[in-house]
Amino acid sequence: MKNFNPLSFLASVGSGGIAVAPFVYFQYILPHGKGLITFNQVMEIANTTGSKFAFGLMMAIMVVFSLLHIVLTVSLVSKLIGFSKTKEYKSYISDPQRNTSILAMYTSLGMTFNVFIGVIRFFTPALQSNFQALMLPALIMWSILWLFLMRSEIRILKSAFEKDFDLSKLSFGWLLHPFALGMVTVAGTGIAAMANDPTIAHTAAFMTFTSGSMGLFLLFVKLVSIFKSHFGMNGMPERQFLPSFLIVIPITTLYAITFFRLGHYFEHQFGAHFDIYFKLVVAVPFAFQTWYFAFGISMLKNYFKKDFFRKEYYVTLWAFICPFVGYAVLGSFVHKLFIPSVGLQAVIMTSILTAIAFFVFVGMRYFKYTYPVSKTAIAK
Numbered sequence: 001m002k003n004f005n006p007l008s009f010l011a012s013v014g015s016g017g018i019a020v021a022p023f024v025y026f027q028y029i030l031p032h033g034k035g036l037i038t039f040n041q042v043m044e045i046a047n048t049t050g051s052k053f054a055f056g057l058m059m060a061i062m063v064v065f066s067l068l069h070i071v072l073t074v075s076l077v078s079k080l081i082g083f084s085k086t087k088e089y090k091s092y093i094s095d096p097q098r099n100t101s102i103l104a105m106y107t108s109l110g111m112t113f114n115v116f117i118g119v120i121r122f123f124t125p126a127l128q129s130n131f132q133a134l135m136l137p138a139l140i141m142w143s144i145l146w147l148f149l150m151r152s153e154i155r156i157l158k159s160a161f162e163k164d165f166d167l168s169k170l171s172f173g174w175l176l177h178p179f180a181l182g183m184v185t186v187a188g189t190g191i192a193a194m195a196n197d198p199t200i201a202h203t204a205a206f207m208t209f210t211s212g213s214m215g216l217f218l219l220f221v222k223l224v225s226i227f228k229s230h231f232g233m234n235g236m237p238e239r240q241f242l243p244s245f246l247i248v249i250p251i252t253t254l255y256a257i258t259f260f261r262l263g264h265y266f267e268h269q270f271g272a273h274f275d276i277y278f279k280l281v282v283a284v285p286f287a288f289q290t291w292y293f294a295f296g297i298s299m300l301k302n303y304f305k306k307d308f309f310r311k312e313y314y315v316t317l318w319a320f321i322c323p324f325v326g327y328a329v330l331g332s333f334v335h336k337l338f339i340p341s342v343g344l345q346a347v348i349m350t351s352i353l354t355a356i357a358f359f360v361f362v363g364m365r366y367f368k369y370t371y372p373v374s375k376t377a378i379a380k
Contacts, residue, residue, distance in 0.1 A: 004083040007315040009104035011366075012072035013183075014321030014359055016111035017250070017329075019065035021352045022058035023118040024329045028336035029345065036131075036194075039123050061356070066119045073108050080105060096160040103156070103180035106149045110183030113142060117190055135195040139204055142188055146207055149184050153177065153214065174222050175247050181215030182254030189261035198269060205265050212258055219251060239307045243319040246296045249289050250326030256285035260333065282333040289327055296323075313369035317362045324355035 023037075032041045039059070046052040083089050093099050117138075121127040127134065156177075185208045192204040259281040266272040328351035335344050 004079050005315045006080060006083075006101040006104050007318070008079075009073075009076050009108040010315070010318035010322070011359075011362075012069050012076055012108040013104065013111050014318055014325065014355070015065045015072055016069035016108070016115050017322055017325035018352065018355050018359060019062050019069055020111075020114050020118045021325050021328050021332075021355070022062050023122055024332045025058065025348060025352075026055075026122075027118075028332040029348075036117075036121065036128075038125075038128055040125075061352075062119045062122070065359075066115050069108075069111065069115055073112060076108070077105065094159060094163075096156070096163050099156050099159065100174055100176050102152065103149075103176040106145065106152065106180040107176070107183045109145055110149075110180065110187050113138070113145075113187035113190070114183075117187075131194075132196050135191060135197060135200050139191055139195075139200050142184075142191060142204070143207065146184055146188065146211060149180060150211060150214075153181065174226060175219070175244070175251060177222060178215040178219035179247060179251050179254070181211050181218065182251055182258065185212040185215060186254045186258050186261070189258050189265065193261040193264040193268060201265060201269050205262065208258065208262070212255070216255060219255070223248070239303060240314040240316050242300060242303050242307075243316045245299060246293070246323035247319055248292055249296075250322040252285045252289055252292075253326035253330040256282055256330055257333070279337050282330060283338045286330050286334045286338075289330065293323070293327060311365075311368070313362075313365045317365065320358045320362070321355050324351045324358065328352045328355070 026032075026042055027037045030037065030042065030045050032045070042055055042059070046055045093102065121131065188204045188208040188211070192201050192208060195201040195204065260278060263272075263274040263277055263281065267274060328348045331344060331348040331351065335341070335348065
């Protein structure tokens, strides 16, 4: 476990995101009754050979990548536990330039809640019919994750204030703070928005106010610091830092969905009405993502030409998956509330397929790096 890198959790985050993206497509693009869409409802809509094939393929993606997410999360948590018992871990966790990567674990565990609520419930009638009965256990489990995350966030921030911290070495990977907070917060807003019990809903909402406000504050502070650091550089950062350049996109998606779900919480619990609000909180972030994506790809153009296809593996390559997932997910919300067009559906599907392509590509690169085949073995 000596060489374990907690950023490996980006693989499980990416696989979970790919699993959830088709569910979000079904939920916000296909016509269905009130509440979360189910497998049976999708099958009723699939009344042509083409739609049956397309929806079947999307559901297969949900199943395969959900399993990958669970297997990767369990495996990586086990490796992290082993890593935490080494001497290297002590120096790692006390180093403010490196210890932020531990937060990738919380991002992955937060994603697990989304996989459960979205994908697993989608296929399981027993969970669908007893959904409200699961709210209290879900709140308890989520609260435990929330407490551990908040403790880790505060400890890491404290170490950054107490020890020497070279601002010139900042990269977009430093945004794991608001990424982890956003992922765990958005899971909590799901409980707040859907729970019928006011105590459960209000408790989850207040906790999300706390972690969400912390995440938004850190997102603003860190973005300003990172861009200031990059403007002071001569040229681009080293290539292993470049994949994290687009991490702003999935973070934006998480906070947009957080505000969206909190709107539903206020409607459900207080009878408020937010029609225009819902449109704004998804359309404005999606517009931001659109130009930022174009800007990011243009900044990475030379990287893709010269470095991306080199036969080398570094863990930050997994960071390419989440931006495409985040864009597809928020695009589904925009399709429902703002621009219901076939063109946007095409963009959403292209983003999901691109995320899958990156996952397969990086996965193959990882296996070649981890389990190299010797020339002698090839000759035999």
